[in-house]
Amino acid sequence: MPSAKRLSSLRSVTSWRRSLCAIAFAFAAMTATAADGRAGEPLLAFGARIAGDDARTRIVVEFDRKPEFSIHYVANPVRVIVDLPETSFGLKPESLEPRGLFDAIRYGGMGVGTSRLVLSAKGPVEVSHAEVKPEEDGKSFRLVLDAERIDQARFDELLGDQQWTGTVRAVKTDRPVAAPVKNPSAFVIAIDAGHGGIDTGAIGTVTKTEEKHVTLAFAEELVATLNREAGVEAFLTRDRDEFLSLPQRVQIARQRGANLFVSVHADTLKQKDIRGATVYTISDKASDHLAASLAERENLSDEIAGVPLQSEPAEVADILIDLTRRETQAFSVNLARTVVSSFEGQIKLINNPHRHAGFRVLQAPDVPSILLELGFLSNKDDEKQLLDPEWRKKVSGLLAVAVRRYRETAVANGG
Numbered sequence: 583m584p585s586a587k588r589l590s591s592l593r594s595v596t597s598w599r600r601s602l603c604a605i606a607f608a609f610a611a612m613t614a615t616a617a618d619g620r621a622g623e624p625l626l627a628f629g630a631r632i633a634g635d636d637a638r639t640r641i642v643v644e645f646d647r648k649p650e651f652s653i654h655y656v657a658n659p660v661r662v663i664v665d666l667p668e669t670s671f672g673l674k675p676e677s678l679e680p681r682g683l684f685d686a687i688r689y690g691g692m693g694v695g696t697s698r699l700v701l702s703a704k705g706p707v708e709v710s711h712a713e714v715k716p717e718e719d720g721k722s723f724r725l726v727l728d729a730e731r732i733d734q735a736r737f738d739e740l741l742g743d744q745q746w747t748g749t750v751r752a753v754k755t756d757r758p759v760a761a762p763v764k765n766p767s768a769f770v771i772a773i774d775a776g777h778g779g780i781d782t783g784a785i786g787t788v789t790k791t792e793e794k795h796v797t798l799a800f801a802e803e804l805v806a807t808l809n810r811e812a813g814v815e816a817f818l819t820r821d822r823d824e825f826l827s828l829p830q831r832v833q834i835a836r837q838r839g840a841n842l843f844v845s846v847h848a849d850t851l852k853q854k855d856i857r858g859a860t861v862y863t864i865s866d867k868a869s870d871h872l873a874a875s876l877a878e879r880e881n882l883s884d885e886i887a888g889v890p891l892q893s894e895p896a897e898v899a900d901i902l903i904d905l906t907r908r909e910t911q912a913f914s915v916n917l918a919r920t921v922v923s924s925f926e927g928q929i930k931l932i933n934n935p936h937r938h939a940g941f942r943v944l945q946a947p948d949v950p951s952i953l954l955e956l957g958f959l960s961n962k963d964d965e966k967q968l969l970d971p972e973w974r975k976k977v978s979g980l981l982a983v984a985v986r987r988y989r990e991t992a993v994a995n996g997g
Contacts, residue, residue: 589763624669625647626646627645632676632679632680633683638728640726643783645669645722647723650667651725653712656888662700662703663701663888685706687701688700688781689780697889700887711727711728760945769814771816771817773818775794775798775801775846776883777797778823781883781886782967784959786959788965789965794823795823796848796969798849800846804981823988826940827889829942836949843951845952848957849960851960856963859931862938862952863911869939876939924983
């Protein structure tokens with residue numbers, strides 16, 4: 583029978599061997615990661631090209647590693663959806679200028695873990711051939727997509743055969759929601775940074791800054807400002823460059839028990855001289871042509887990302903005709919007027935700054951909601967302000983004042 587000293591020695595040797603094995607396994611893992619290049623990191627799409635005519639079109643995208651992919655189809659309008667692992671797109675904009683069968687091509691993130699290429703077609707199309715080929719250097723790969731024009735009957739057949747709902751991890755409406763509010767008695771405000779991921783939004787006239795970055799920068803400043811208010815707890819519907827569907831944004835606000843929902847935007851117009859902030863509320867009838875046009879563009883967000891409209895939750899799909907929920911609408915209008923009042927004389931406002939239209943992102947039936955158009959990236963003066971941290975801080979402070987006044991009015995009226 584081994585002595586106590588012998589057992590102690592054996593334990594020491596065993597412990598040493600285990601430590602040595604752990605080090606070896608760790609080293610092997612590190613070596614494997616180094617050999618892979620960037621295991622766990624997004625793919626890099628570093629080059630692309632497109633060629634073809636109205637009968638056949640080829641698209642080639644070059645990646646630093648071999649991409650897994652899947653192809654699906656969406657109707658009304660016709661789109662080809664190419665789902666990819668999370669990918670950083672380092673492409674020159676001109677490399678995928680639409681031509682041939684396609685009149686619009688968009689690419690970007692759909693949330694952590696997934697990205698998407700959306701090819702909008704002029705008519706029914708089919709990807710007749712798709713494959714990933716290694717480059718001659720053996721270190722990179724290219725995805726080759728060959729599309730051809732087909733008749734409507736064949737396209738309907740493609741739609742019917744595919745087992746696809748249009749969802750990826752980032753689009754599912756059961757997306758994990760951020761931690762619940764810390765104070766159950768807090769006045770909770772959802773700040774929604776418009777666009778994100780594959781949906782870039784408008785593009786600045788001078789700087790070419792994408793709207794999705796402008797809205798997130800402002801939303802972050804606004805949340806920080808609101809959270810300095812006593813009894814207020816504000817949160818972001820998205821805190822990074824990711825795509826959220828319009829119904830998903832509404833659902834996040836409702837799941838967190840939001841008392842207010844503010845969606846932040848900075849659009850572009852053909853009329854470069856129009857500038858100033860606008861506050862929108864929901865209505866089944868637009869207040870004017872500008873409001874109707876803006877709502878139509880904003881409501882295309884899901885379509886741009888290739889999300890079928892039928893994925894929208896049925897419980898909120900009829901908000902535009904369900905005018906029995908007048909109390910929520912009345913609170914939304916009150917909030918909008920309070921924001922306009924706080925802005926007047928402090929920042930530039932558009933003529934008739936409170937307008938209304940059928941914005942899908944404002945459709946929460948039980949959460950007073952506004953869409954705040956901060957200004958227009960098509961106007962060089964507005965664009966300059968939108969990129970100015972001091973201006974964002976000033977406007978955030980004015981919004982905090984408006985929220986304070988709104989709360990006081992709501993409490994006084996028993997709301």
